[in-house]
Amino acid sequence: MSLAAIVDLEAHPIGDAGFARACQETLDRDGVLVLADFLTAEALAAIHAEAVAGRKDAYFCAQNHSVYLTPFDSAYAEDHPANRQVVSSKGCICDDQVGAESPLRLLYDAPVFRGFVKAVTGQAGLYPYADPLSSINIHYAERGQELGWHFDNSSFAITLLIQKPAAGGRFEYLKDLRDAGAGEMNFEGVGALLDGAVEPAVLTMEPGTLVLFRGRNSVHRVSSNESDVTRMLAVLAYNAEPGVALSESARQTFYGRLG
Template identity: 65%
Template structure:
């Protein structure tokens, strides 16, 4: 399978430098880049079949965490935004369960796609994870499962929606709510989101859509799935340096195994 069999190259010419620069400008301005219909229908159908076949082997877990993904701060009470808990619950299959012939694998490894991601994000290098689990993940959210409010630790995330539920599972975000580099956690702003007085933006994402998102300073979540149709999402993860592994504790938490 060629890259043109996977990506709608006519609409999204990933090998074109001008297109890459336009993508970078859009991502820098909005904090999110949404490429609807990025994946061709036949390739998307293959991804859906692969994800459905793997769902029975997914590791499901639930975590209670703060939006900052940090340990409890003893300087504040439990109801403070630094310590207030939200819940994330999902299933996951890992990189070692994604076939070498999968369109996801071909897309992830293809130089033209990787060069496009580098240009859009401003990264000079992109490398897969050194551990065997973390580069490509497929996430599953059944009825009632959600991704709680949080800030990312990484500078950007790449996701590809494979299957959309009939109701719920909305991607919601508030752009640039904090400035992590400056040490500004904006507790008041986070509290306003958590109590519902500050309304987030919402993205209506359709299957086959590629999303690049800068979530380090933008608070975001995926609301609970309100249907019996599973939400399926591929996460494509790179590192700016070679040889990076997800920690053993993180792998046990998210995947239930180390290898």
């Protein structure tokens, strides 16, 4: 399958420097870039079939965690925003379960796509994970499953929506709620969000949409799936340096295995 069979290059000419520059400006301004109908209908159908077939092999888990994804800090009370717990629950299939001819694999490895992501994010280089599990994932959220509020450790994330639930499963966020580089955690703002005193923005998307999101300083979550239609999402993960692997403890927690 060629790149033109995977990406609607007429609507999204990712090899064009001017298009990439406009996308970079959007990402820099808004903290998020949404490219609707990025996938062709053919590619989306193939990825959907792959995700449905892989569901039986998905590892499902749930974790309690803080918004900051940090361990309990005894310097603060249990109900302090640094320590308050939210829940994330999902199923996942990993990179080694994604076929060599999958449109996801072909897109991930395509030099034109990688060059586009580098141009948009400003990264000097992009490399796959050194471990066999983390580069390409497909996530499943069934009724009652959600991703709790959190900040990412990475500077950006790339996702492709495969299937949208009939209700719930909303991507909600608040841009630049903290400044991790300056060490400003904004506990007051996070507390207000957790208390429901702040109304987050909602990112609307349909299957086939590509999203680049800067989540290191922008808090975000996926609300609970309120339907019997599984939310399915592909995550394409790169590193700025070669040879980086997700830690063994993280792999065991999120994937239920090391390789």
